[in-house]
Amino acid sequence: MSSFKGRFRYTLDSKGRLNIPARLRKELAPEAYDTFVIIRGFDPCLFLFPEDEWKKFEDKLRELPTNKEKNRRFVRMITSYAYKDQCDKQGRIAIPAELLKIAQIDKDVMIVGVMDRIELWNPEIYEKQLQAPGESYEEIAENIIF
Numbered sequence: 493m494s495s496f497k498g499r500f501r502y503t504l505d506s507k508g509r510l511n512i513p514a515r516l517r518k519e520l521a522p523e524a525y526d527t528f529v530i531i532r533g534f535d536p537c538l539f540l541f542p543e544d545e546w547k548k549f550e551d552k553l554r555e556l557p558t559n560k561e562k563n564r565r566f567v568r569m570i571t572s573y574a575y576k577d578q579c580d581k582q583g584r585i586a587i588p589a590e591l592l593k594i595a596q597i598d599k600d601v602m603i604v605g606v607m608d609r610i611e612l613w614n615p616e617i618y619e620k621q622l623q624a625p626g627e628s629y630e631e632i633a634e635n636i637i638f
Contacts, residue, residue, distance in 0.1 A: 494521045494542040496605030501615060504599050508592065509584040510612070512540075516605055517583055526579040528610075530591060531570055536617050538587070538595045540610040543576075548608075587612070 500513045512528075520526060524542035533539045541549055553570065556563040573594070577585045592598075595612060602613040613621075627635070 493608075494524055494545055495519055495607055496610050497607070498605045500603040502601050502603055504587065504592075504597070504601060505584070507586065508589060509580075509586050510601060510603075511582065511584050512579060512610070513603060514583065516603070516610060517579065519605070528577060528579070528585055530575045530577065530585070530587060532573045532591065532594050533611060535621065536595055536614070538591055538597075538612040540585075540612065541608070545608045 496516050496519050498513075498515060500516075502511055502513070504510055517526070520542050521544050523544040527543040528540045529543065529546040531539050531541070553567050556567065558564055573591060575588050575591065579585055587597075596614045596617060597612060598614070600615050602615040602618040604611040604613060604618070
């Protein structure tokens, strides 16, 4: 099982490749085979699932009843943007331009470890999300954890 933590600010190279931080690559389960499935996130970001974690997520998608239009649409929306890539010898993966556009990522990238996945954010949007008005960190924790 892969488990990711921390945040890192990196830059895409001229070919749209991103170096996955070594600290995060060390957390990859052997079953991931250094391979990620990249999808559109639920916020203005991208999700990078290691292959082993993607299979678990995909199993949940398979369980959705296909007789419901929202389920079919959601699965289409997720899988139509899914892209699979394996880290090269330098630990880089290619991020399709179409997905970068969705996440509003130009060159700088905030890489965030979120347990079973890695999220890629435009750093400015990421900071705005953290600073958004609403409940404080403590209030959210109180409502979720305790």
